[in-house]
Amino acid sequence: MQSWTDTLHFAFQPVVNLTTGGVTGLEILARPEAGDILARARREPELDGQLAVLAVRAAARKETLLPLHVNVFAGTLADLGGLTPLHNAVREAGRLPWEVTLDVVPPYTHVPQPALLEALAALRDQGFRISADGVGDGDAPLRLLVDIAPDLVKLDASLLARPAAVRAMRTLCDELGALLVVEGVETEPQCAAALSAGAQWAQGALFAPPSRLPAADVYVPHLGPGPEPETRSGPSVREFVRPAALLPVTASADQVRALLTGSPEVSGVLLVDRAGVPVRSVHRSRFLLSMSGRYGHALYADRPAAKLGDPPRTVGVDATAWEVLDVVAVGGRDRTSDDVAVVDRNGRCVGVVRLADLVRALAENQVEEAAGLNPLTRLPGSDAITGKADRRIAAGRTFALSWLDIDHFKQVNDGAGFAAGDELIRSVGAALQSAAAGNARVGHIGGDDFLVLADPEGLVPLAAAVLDAPWSAGGHPVTLSLATVLCRPGSVADHRQSAACLAPLKKAAKSLRGASWVVGHAGQAGYEIRRGVPPLAPAGTEAVGAEPGVG
Structure with missing residues (x-):
């Protein structure tokens, strides 16, 4: 049956x-x-x-x-x-x-x-x-x-x-x-x-x-390229993990040779203990060269393969691509092509990463970033900032999106010349980049316009750094205008909505005299004047509101 x-x-x-x-x-x-x-x-x-x-x-x-x-x-x-x-x-x-x-x-x-x-x-x-x-x-x-x-x-x-x-x-x-x-x-x-x-x-x-x-x-x-990581620490090593060729640490050299000759795609073998922890790393080319030399097979075939291996290079599953490169950089040049073992929290091998994969991905990432940089300030454009805003929206994170520009910039160019104007833009961009802390990101939209994506608690020191500085061009004082929209989870669906909420705040900031800063909340009417003098206010007064926050 x-x-x-x-x-x-x-x-x-x-x-x-x-x-x-x-x-x-x-x-x-x-x-x-x-x-x-x-x-x-x-x-x-x-x-x-x-x-x-x-x-x-x-x-x-x-x-x-x-x-x-x-x-x-x-x-x-x-x-x-x-x-x-x-x-x-x-x-x-x-x-x-x-x-x-x-x-x-x-x-x-x-x-x-x-x-x-x-x-x-x-x-x-x-x-x-x-x-x-x-x-x-x-x-x-x-x-x-x-x-x-x-x-x-x-x-x-x-x-x-x-x-x-x-x-x-x-x-x-x-x-x-x-x-x-x-x-x-x-x-x-x-x-x-x-x-x-x-x-x-x-x-x-x-x-x-x-x-x-x-x-x-x-x-x-x-x-x-896939989604850009939120931080500049580089993509996760998880994205590059390949299957590892594993054998027990007791394996003979002949067993390793059989595996390598039968599997040309395997670049190396990891010898692991009974718990799966890498003990020795056998590189394909160096191993086969030793085995193929005069008397090589006779000398090594029945001996433990570990004698022809090297200490393994390992990284945790939470490591970044840059951290893997740091591991590769340690040691002799003859090991730069070795696979790096990726281990879990218990030290067990879950796969390997290859240097070629990391270098290719990081190079592509650098090229993409370079193509989007503004040639004047070397800051990324709006796409980089709005993309990060979308990722924060998807993750349900509160964030602040700010727009900043130079007041009456056309008059700066007309009075002091375009070279002085360019130098002023570079200086403002450098000040913003220097003041950006933690996860804050600065982008240069073009002309004298900048975008800043930051956590709400980082707003006050960032605003002070750029608004309190004594800006000038051609010997004439210059002021800046800053507009910020705070976006709580669920208040906006994407970066377009956050930008739409920012537009009236930008107009409000530009209507004030002197260095100005207004803060609004996505989905809520009105705004708070943090700096600047309203057009009808008596000279010498300044509207000051409460500290902006997320509560």
């Missing part, structure tokens, strides 16, 4: 890093030819656990080195706990638990959450990575998602029609230390939308459809 396993096969679909275009792993999908095996697995935890074991064994038969993603229903984990048979199957396949990501699949309704969280904690202690699948399209409570603290969050591509939701999920992922993945990407516009909304990984038919043979080569459309 034919067993249900006889009509079952598995397909593999790549998960793609949208920054590097490389494959970060393979999701293993059960494909029964007949019957309702998957529907039964949803109801029968033992069957679902058996499917997970068969998925790992199917991957072992294909001899792929890529990390694996295995689907398990949430109810199965709550019912069966640690999935001991799966752990045994991973070990028998010669894989390490941290090379396997468990995609926790909904439904979550009626699943006992304490039991689920206990099971996930046990699996994480064993080394498995955890992915929350079906988020945004399933029934995963937000509170449970936070409690799970997954390594990955997978969203359905249908949410790309609501980019604000995807951006908000990216913000939550950043807080949880998770990567954001979009599933079901089928078109290039969807891919571009995923990258624009902040997704770091993706999978779908656009890159490669599910197939019986694991695919390492995928189609990735040419895409522009």
Whole structure:
């Protein structure tokens, strides 16, 4: 009699890093030819656990080195706990638990959450990575998602029609230390939308459809740079992580040679201890050169490969690209091409980053920034500032958007000459940049107009720095006008609305005499005069209001 396993096969679909275009792993999908095996697995935890074991064994038969993603229903984990048979199957396949990501699949309704969280904690202690699948399209409570603290969050591509939701999920992922993945990407516009909304990984038919043979080569459309990070510390190393080739620290040199010669795409091997912590790093070229030398194989083949390795270079998963470059810069030049191991909070290896990927991304970022700089002040234009404003809006953060210009600038140019005018603009821009602290960002729109994005608590010292300075051009005193709109969460939908709120404040500031500053709140009528003399006020008086704040 034919067993249900006889009509079952598995397909593999790549998960793609949208920054590097490389494959970060393979999701293993059960494909029964007949019957309702998957529907039964949803109801029968033992069957679902058996499917997970068969998925790992199917991957072992294909001899792929890529990390694996295995689907398990949430109810199965709550019912069966640690999935001991799966752990045994991973070990028998010669894989390490941290090379396997468990995609926790909904439904979550009626699943006992304490039991689920206990099971996930046990699996994480064993080394498995955890992915929350079906988020945004399933029934995963937000509170449970936070409690799970997954390594990955997978969203359905249908949410790309609501980019604000995807951006908000990216913000939550950043807080949880998770990567954001979009599933079901089928078109290039969807891919571009995923990258624009902040997704770091993706999978779908656009890159490669599910197939019986694991695919390492995928189609990735040419895409522009993703969202610029909020700070200037550089993009996160998470965006560049590639799968690591791992072997036990006890592996022989012949075992390493077999892996390298059979996998030309592997640039190096990390030797890890039983906990998955990198102990030695074996560089492909240096290792094979040693093995291919005279008597090399005879000398080293049966000896521990660790003797031909180097101390590993490691960074944490929260490191930035610039911090990786700092690590690479330490040591001899012969190791500049070594992979850098990325480790989690327990020191376990979760992948590697390559210097070429970092240099390429940082160079593209620098070129993009340089192209948008104003040639007079070397400050970014309005697009850079408004883009950051949009990210703060999506993240639900309060911020202040300010506009500043030089009063009667045409008269400055006419009276003192354009060279003096240019010098004054450069000086004002430099003063703004010097006064900008923390997350404040300064942009030069053009002419004598500047934009400043800042936290509300940084407004007073910034305003004092530029408004109290004794400005002059050609020996004649010059004053500045500053207008600020405070934007609380929900008060504006995007940077266009914040700019619209700023326009009447700018007009009000320009109507005042002397150095002026007015502050308003998005969505509220009226404004507060912080500096400047109203046109009808007696000379020598100044309108002073309360300190601007967020309360």
